[in-house]
Amino acid sequence: MKTRALLVLPAVAALALSACGGSSSDAAAGTSSSAAASSSGGDLSGTLTVFAAASLTDVFTDLGAQLEADNPGLDVQFNVAGSSALATQLTQGAPVDVFASANEKQMTVVTDAGLQGAGPTVFTENVLEIAVPRGNPGKVTGLADFGNADLALAICAADVPCGAAAEAVFADAGITAQPDTEEEDVKAALTKVQLGEVDAALVYATDVQAAGSDVEGIPFPEAEKEINSYPICVLKAAPNPEAAQAFVDLVNSDAGQQALTDAGFRAPTS
Amino acid sequence: MPAPLLVPAAIGIVFLVFPLVGLVIRAPWSAIGPQLAQEGVGQALRLSLVSATLATLVSLLLGVPIAWVLARSRIPGRSVLRALVTVPLVLPPVVGGVALFLVLGRQGILGRPLFEHLGITIPFTTTAVVIAETFVAMPFLVISVEGALRAADARFEDAAATLGADRWTTFRRVTLPLVAPGIAAGAVLCWARALGEFGATITFAGNFPGTTQTMPLAVYLALQRDPEAAIVLSLVLLAVSLATLLLLRDRWLGRGVSA
Numbered sequence: 001m002k003t004r005a006l007l008v009l010p011a012v013a014a015l016a017l018s019a020c021g022g023s024s025s026d027a028a029a030g031t032s033s034s035a036a037a038s039s040s041g042g043d044l045s046g047t048l049t050v051f052a053a054a055s056l057t058d059v060f061t062d063l064g065a066q067l068e069a070d071n072p073g074l075d076v077q078f079n080v081a082g083s084s085a086l087a088t089q090l091t092q093g094a095p096v097d098v099f100a101s102a103n104e105k106q107m108t109v110v111t112d113a114g115l116q117g118a119g120p121t122v123f124t125e126n127v128l129e130i131a132v133p134r135g136n137p138g139k140v141t142g143l144a145d146f147g148n149a150d151l152a153l154a155i156c157a158a159d160v161p162c163g164a165a166a167e168a169v170f171a172d173a174g175i176t177a178q179p180d181t182e183e184e185d186v187k188a189a190l191t192k193v194q195l196g197e198v199d200a201a202l203v204y205a206t207d208v209q210a211a212g213s214d215v216e217g218i219p220f221p222e223a224e225k226e227i228n229s230y231p232i233c234v235l236k237a238a239p240n241p242e243a244a245q246a247f248v249d250l251v252n253s254d255a256g257q258q259a260l261t262d263a264g265f266r267a268p269t270s
Numbered sequence: 271m272p273a274p275l276l277v278p279a280a281i282g283i284v285f286l287v288f289p290l291v292g293l294v295i296r297a298p299w300s301a302i303g304p305q306l307a308q309e310g311v312g313q314a315l316r317l318s319l320v321s322a323t324l325a326t327l328v329s330l331l332l333g334v335p336i337a338w339v340l341a342r343s344r345i346p347g348r349s350v351l352r353a354l355v356t357v358p359l360v361l362p363p364v365v366g367g368v369a370l371f372l373v374l375g376r377q378g379i380l381g382r383p384l385f386e387h388l389g390i391t392i393p394f395t396t397t398a399v400v401i402a403e404t405f406v407a408m409p410f411l412v413i414s415v416e417g418a419l420r421a422a423d424a425r426f427e428d429a430a431a432t433l434g435a436d437r438w439t440t441f442r443r444v445t446l447p448l449v450a451p452g453i454a455a456g457a458v459l460c461w462a463r464a465l466g467e468f469g470a471t472i473t474f475a476g477n478f479p480g481t482t483q484t485m486p487l488a489v490y491l492a493l494q495r496d497p498e499a500a501i502v503l504s505l506v507l508l509a510v511s512l513a514t515l516l517l518l519r520d521r522w523l524g525r526g527v528s529a
Contacts, residue, residue, distance in 0.1 A: 159495040160491075181477055182477050182483075183472075183476065191473075195368070196375075196376060
């Protein structure tokens with residue numbers, strides 16, 4: 001998926017260039033079709049390029065397919081990767097319509113460069129959850145169990161986002177964590193739970209949801225201190241602004257929010 | 271020297287050395303002191319050297335006999351055995367790490383009884399690092415030594431046998447000295463591979479500073495935070511491994527080894 005989307009980029013760039021050089025009648029046609037699209041739907045066309053944080057892959061792929069089904073002329077392309085990699089690509093001039101980041105920090109990288117169209121809005125949230133193997137063999141009940149050196153425990157390394165969040169949560173709660181391993185990313189931590197090699201790992205609620213029946217999630221109140229907010233925005237230089245806005249509207253619609261909730265995200269609190 | 275050899279050799283050397291040149295050019299030389307002084311760097315380096323050396327010793331103890339079985343014995347299914355021994359070369363190391371879990375993990379075939387009856391857990395320990403590195407690196411030693419055994423003149427062994435030496439004595443007194451350069455070269459390859467091991471280690475042994483965080487793991491995590499720190503750590507690992515190999519070559523391996 002990622003490779004394909006990246007390969008498409010030069011083509012999108014070429015389209016954008018030709019649009020710039022095109023006659024004013026092209027622009028006029030674009031405007032009229034957007035007006036029709038926003039009222040009735042179904043008239044969007046061309047390519048829509050969405051840069052999305054890796055954790056959004058499943059939900060956004062479904063929403064993209066839905067938008068394509070409603071607009072037969074539209075082709076939605078995703079580039080999913082870590083938010084920091086995406087932000088770097090954006091500041092390097094990638095021609096993109098929509099950017100959805102897994103944290104506000106990387107969105108700030110983009111807005112500091114002045115690349116956003118309208119101001120980014122937070123469309124969903126993700127919180128940390130304790131993941132335990134099915135049956136909870138370590139009898140883990142809450143965050144305090146991460147201070148128990150007798151349990152096999154995994155957290156993310158402090159260098160990666162889930163580890164930074166875990167560190168902050170432990171600091172807030174005054175718990176000295178006794179992990180056996182500091183994993184390189186959240187999926188690696190989750191794998192150790194799925195294999196039953198650790199009694200608990202600190203991951204995101206969406207990861208627990210995605211892991212299926214091998215993993216049970218235990219929410220804990222301390223997670224509220226470190227909520228991960230996901231901002232989204234249409235980019236100023238979007239080659240396909242009408243489709244971009246339609247996608248953002250879809251994400252914020254009841255159907256979009258339901259899809260996010262089903263995947264373990266939750267509606268923004270603020 | 272003939273151009274058909276010289277030109278591709280030159281291109282090949284440039285191809286192999288250029289990434290290294292890139293690292294050296296991009297290295298933040300002014301910041302190298304503070305980067306090295308960071309806590310954990312020495313610890314990771316020490317752990318890397320110790321675990322790679324232990325993995326090489328284990329590989330020698332087990333790998334040389336494997337090579338002998340593959341090269342000299344007449345047991346049936348030898349070619350299948352050879353293919354199986356080299357599986358870790360083909361297997362993506364991360365998969366190797368998962369496979370080690372399935373055998374030696376807390377829920378593994380052997381690991382489960384160890385954990386339930388003796389309370390021993392292997393994953394997330396330095397032992398797990400050595401096991402992961404041995405799993406990935408030993409095939410390099412086996413292949414080198416087997417090649418050396420096949421190239422060695424078997425008539426010396428026959429002569430020893432006719433003079434009344436049993437097979438164990440022949441192996442110790444004739445075969446081993448004969449293939450010593452091959453064993454040394456294999457051990458060097460094995461050590462180098464173990465030193466750079468990442469995938470199986472981070473999967474099976476996890477990542478914890480002082481216990482299981484070797485230099486390649488430290489480099490990978492530094493890359494998430496600060497690419498310059500990752501370059502410095504890579505150069506340290508490179509410098510130490512090159513120095514070790516050059517020293518060893520002068521001291522122990524003699525002129526006969528092309529290591």
